[in-house]
Amino acid sequence: MIKLRTAPLALLVLAGMFGGIGISAAFGLWKTENTKQPAKIREGDFAGMPSPSDIRGSYTWDEVSKAFGLPVDRLLSAFGSSSGSDKVNSLEGRYAGKLPAGTEIGTDSVRLFVSLYTGLPHEPESDTILPDAAFPILRAEGRAERTAIEAAAARAPSAPAAPAAAKPSSGGAAQAPAAAEAAAKPEPAAAQPKAEAPAASAAAPAEHAPTPGAITGKTSFGDLESWGYDMAKVEALLGGRGPEAQAIKDYCAAKGLSFSELKAKLQELAPR
Amino acid sequence: MASSKAAKGGAQRLRLAIQVFFLLLVAFIATTSALKEEGVELPLAGSASLHAICPFGGVVSFWQLASLGTLVKKVHNSSVVLGVIGILLAILAGPVICGWVCPFGSFQEWLGKLGRRIFKKRYNALVPARLDKGLRYLRYLMLAWVSYMTIVTGKLAFEAVDPYYALFNFWRSEASIGGFIVLGATILLSLAVERPFCKYACPYGAFQGLFNLVRVFGIKRNAPTCISCKACSRACPMNIEVATATTVRDHQCISCLKCTSEAACPVPATVELAAGSFPIAPPNAQKEAAK
Numbered sequence: 001m002i003k004l005r006t007a008p009l010a011l012l013v014l015a016g017m018f019g020g021i022g023i024s025a026a027f028g029l030w031k032t033e034n035t036k037q038p039a040k041i042r043e044g045d046f047a048g049m050p051s052p053s054d055i056r057g058s059y060t061w062d063e064v065s066k067a068f069g070l071p072v073d074r075l076l077s078a079f080g081s082s083s084g085s086d087k088v089n090s091l092e093g094r095y096a097g098k099l100p101a102g103t104e105i106g107t108d109s110v111r112l113f114v115s116l117y118t119g120l121p122h123e124p125e126s127d128t129i130l131p132d133a134a135f136p137i138l139r140a141e142g143r144a145e146r147t148a149i150e151a152a153a154a155r156a157p158s159a160p161a162a163p164a165a166a167k168p169s170s171g172g173a174a175q176a177p178a179a180a181e182a183a184a185k186p187e188p189a190a191a192q193p194k195a196e197a198p199a200a201s202a203a204a205p206a207e208h209a210p211t212p213g214a215i216t217g218k219t220s221f222g223d224l225e226s227w228g229y230d231m232a233k234v235e236a237l238l239g240g241r242g243p244e245a246q247a248i249k250d251y252c253a254a255k256g257l258s259f260s261e262l263k264a265k266l267q268e269l270a271p272r
Numbered sequence: 273m274a275s276s277k278a279a280k281g282g283a284q285r286l287r288l289a290i291q292v293f294f295l296l297l298v299a300f301i302a303t304t305s306a307l308k309e310e311g312v313e314l315p316l317a318g319s320a321s322l323h324a325i326c327p328f329g330g331v332v333s334f335w336q337l338a339s340l341g342t343l344v345k346k347v348h349n350s351s352v353v354l355g356v357i358g359i360l361l362a363i364l365a366g367p368v369i370c371g372w373v374c375p376f377g378s379f380q381e382w383l384g385k386l387g388r389r390i391f392k393k394r395y396n397a398l399v400p401a402r403l404d405k406g407l408r409y410l411r412y413l414m415l416a417w418v419s420y421m422t423i424v425t426g427k428l429a430f431e432a433v434d435p436y437y438a439l440f441n442f443w444r445s446e447a448s449i450g451g452f453i454v455l456g457a458t459i460l461l462s463l464a465v466e467r468p469f470c471k472y473a474c475p476y477g478a479f480q481g482l483f484n485l486v487r488v489f490g491i492k493r494n495a496p497t498c499i500s501c502k503a504c505s506r507a508c509p510m511n512i513e514v515a516t517a518t519t520v521r522d523h524q525c526i527s528c529l530k531c532t533s534e535a536a537c538p539v540p541a542t543v544e545l546a547a548g549s550f551p552i553a554p555p556n557a558q559k560e561a562a563k
Contacts, residue, residue, distance in 0.1 A: 001548040004489045006283035006534050009365060009527070009545065010290055013372045016364075020357035021350075031349035032320035039342040054342055242432075243449040253425045254432050 036063040041120070052114040052122040057089030057107040064088065068114050074141070078113055078134035079105075096216075097223065101267055103129045104216035116152060119143035127216060127263075129155055215263045217249040224248070228271040237265055283534040287372060295375035301325055302440035322440055324348040327369065328430070328476035330355025332422040345427050362483035365545065366490070370470060370477050371526035376436040377470050377477075380462045381509065387463035396466040396511065404511070407472050408524060415475035435469060466509040471524065481523035491520035491531060494550040497542045504543050507536030514543060 004012070024030040038054035041047055050067050062084035065072035072084045079091060088110050095105040108128040115122035116138050130138075130152055138149045222244035225231055235241045242251040248266070252259040304314050305321040323329055323346045330351035333344045337352065358369045370377050388395045399407070421429030431437065431448060435458050438451030454473070461468035470477045484490075493504070495518060504514035510524040514531045529545060530536055537543040541550075 001492075001544075001546050001550055002489075003544050003546045004365065005545070006286055006529055006532075009368065009529065010286050010372070012365060013290060013361065013368050016357055016361045016368075017354075017373065020353065020360070024350075024353040029349055030353055032324035034343075034348060039340060042341065056345065245445070246432075246448070250427070253427065254421065254429060256421070 034058060036060075036067065038067055044121075046120055049120055052111045052118070052120050055088065055107065055111045055114060057087065057092070059088050060085050061088070064110060064114065068118055068120075070114060070117055074117065074137050075110075075113070078137050079110070079131060080133060096219075099129070099216060101215060102127050102263065105129060105131060106217065112152060113138070116142045116144040116149050124152075125217070215248065215266050217247065217259070219249075220245055220247050221251070224266075229266075229269055230271075233269050234266065237262065237269065280535050283529065283532075287528065290372050291375075291378040291381075294373045295378050298322070298325065298375045299440060306441065306444055306446070320350065321348075322437060323428070324350045325354060326351055326436075327354035327358040328479070329428060331358075331476065331479055332419055332428070332430070335419075335423050336426060344422055346431075347428065358480065359483070362480050362487065364488050366484050366487045366525055366527040367477065367480035368527045370474075370480055371528040374470075374476075376439060377467055377526070379439065380458060380467045380469060383459060383462035384466045384509070387466075390463060395464065396509070398464050410472050411474055411478035411481075414473055415478040418475045430475060466511075467526075470526065471510060477526075478523075481525075484523050484525050485521055489545050489547045491517075491525060491527075492544050492546045492550065493518055493520075494542045494544070496550075496552075497539050499539055501538065503536045503538060504531035507531050 021030055034056065036059055038050045038052070038056075041049050041051045052068070055064060055067075059067075061072055061075045061079075061081055064070065065075060065084065076082065076084065081090070088107050091109065092106050099105060104125075104127045106128075108125050109130050111122050112124040112128055113130055113134050114120070115124075119142075135149070135153050138144075138152075139146075142149050221231075221234075221242050224234055225244070231241065238248070238251065238257065239255065242248075242254075248262075249259045251257075252262060301320050302322045305319075307314060308319075326347075328351075329344065329347040330353065333347045333352060334355070336342055336344055343349070343352070361368050384396070391398065418430045431451075433448065433450040433454050435451055435455035438447040438455040441447040442452070442455075454469070458469045465471070491514060493514060498515070500515065502515040505512070505516075507530045508514055509528060509530065510522070510526060512520060512522045512525055512531075514520055527545070532543045532545060533540050544550075
């Protein structure tokens with residue numbers, strides 16, 4: 001019989017924890033931060049290439065650029081960002097409440113843009129759209145099939161260019177021309193503004209009034225409340241309610257509910 | 273006798289020291305990580321976040337890592353490493369992560385000392401046995417739900433109700449309301465039941481508990497020298513009937529060693545953490561040991 005008393009067990013715990021960490025560090029496995037290297041595509045013609053689908057909101061524009069060999073100024077221009085060190089998830093806040101119902105410009109938009117620019121595959125979510133400023137760049141330089149780019153453009157008939165227009169930086173030299181081009185020479189499908197949801201260029205952010213009741217993947221319970229929704233009805237529909245800052249989409253995912261189905265029903269509850 | 277008592281106290285003090293060490297370490301990491309996000313960098317502060325040092329994040333990432341080669345959102349390589357370390361330690365000595373390392377378990381245990389003063393002997397014996405037995409399997413439902421939701425969504429599903437995260441981020445808006453509710457309930461219940469979250473709801477505890485069935489070093493009771501005083505059973509924070517077992521295989525054991533001859537058991541070499549079986553001693557030797 002081999003006994004393990006308290007002191008040896010204490011040593012085992014400490015040695016196991018810190019020894020294990022040390023060994024993993026020696027093999028380069030101990031990483032407390034993401035590598036910002038998207039996963040590789042495993043199968044098919046693009047096997048071994050980085051997957052746009054694995055772009056995370058915590059990536060910066062510079063990191064996306066480096067991972068996919070895509071000029072950072074194109075990203076900045078397409079999404080109206082000013083600095084390569086900004087995180088991709090900064091789009092969420094900038095476009096919140098500024099888009100028509102059922103559409104969203106966020107991390108998945110970046111995945112879509114990278115996919116269309118590089119020709120690498122990505123299946124976007126149904127509500128994902130791109131800013132208008134993305135399409136001149138994609139039409140000029142995108143490696144995806146022209147039909148795929150135009151399909152994306154058709155899905156984004158009223159997507160505005162970046163509303164928060166930051167000041168142009170050195171990396172964003174192409175921003176102004178690209179945005180201007182989008183505004184000055186709008187492509188028929190992508191940039192033609194609709195009367196009820198006008199698109200605008202980066203140069204005219206003030207024209208974007210929030211669209212109350214526009215439910216997107218980023219819409220939170222707090223948004224609904226601030227838009228005047230009857231929260232009792234919302235709770236009845238969703239079977240409960242999450243924290244103010246929680247996105248409805250995340251709440252639905254956590255509860256096993258279909259966001260896409262409930263989104264339309266929520267839209268019906270919008271205050272008249 | 274006095275020296276024996278001191279030795280018994282010393283064994284649990286050593287465990288307490290390790291629990292305090294890990295609680296302070298985790299609190300330091302959580303605080304420095306939060307301050308870093310606010311733009312305040314402290315000396316000696318690393319880059320790890322609370323998510324980066326959570327072994328359960330690693331465990332729930334195993335599926336995605338194996339199938340897609342990626343980690344669940346907010347989970348880092350370090351979580352996977354800690355998840356694997358937790359498994360190896362559990363195979364060897366049971367859920368020592370729960371009994372020695374987990375700061376949330378320690379937090380509940382220390383709250384229990386207050387509860388013991390309030391409820392005296394009724395502390396940790398308030399839940400009817402049948403109900404208690406059934407409730408203990410709730411944590412496996414929790415484990416199944418969290419694992420399923422994490423696999424389906426690719427996000428840390430447990431984050432929405434995680435009291436551990438809420439405890440170390442109580443001063444920030446980062447933690448979820450659900451986490452705070454569960455934390456509040458755990459604090460209250462800890463005054464009546466020892467380690468209530470560990471017993472009834474912890475999905476990582478459920479996962480670790482499975483290794484009690486196969487662990488190399490187990491809690492063993494030497495029946496010939498046992499005087500049936502049941503001190504071992506009374507000492508067990510998880511209410512395991514050690515006094516009737518020869519080897520404890522209960523899925524709730526946390527390897528705290530409170531039941532052993534180094535702590536509660538009054539007879540030397542009678543309840544031990546050991547691999548293998550007790551040697552068969554001649555009857556006289558057994559009687560001597562019992563004295």
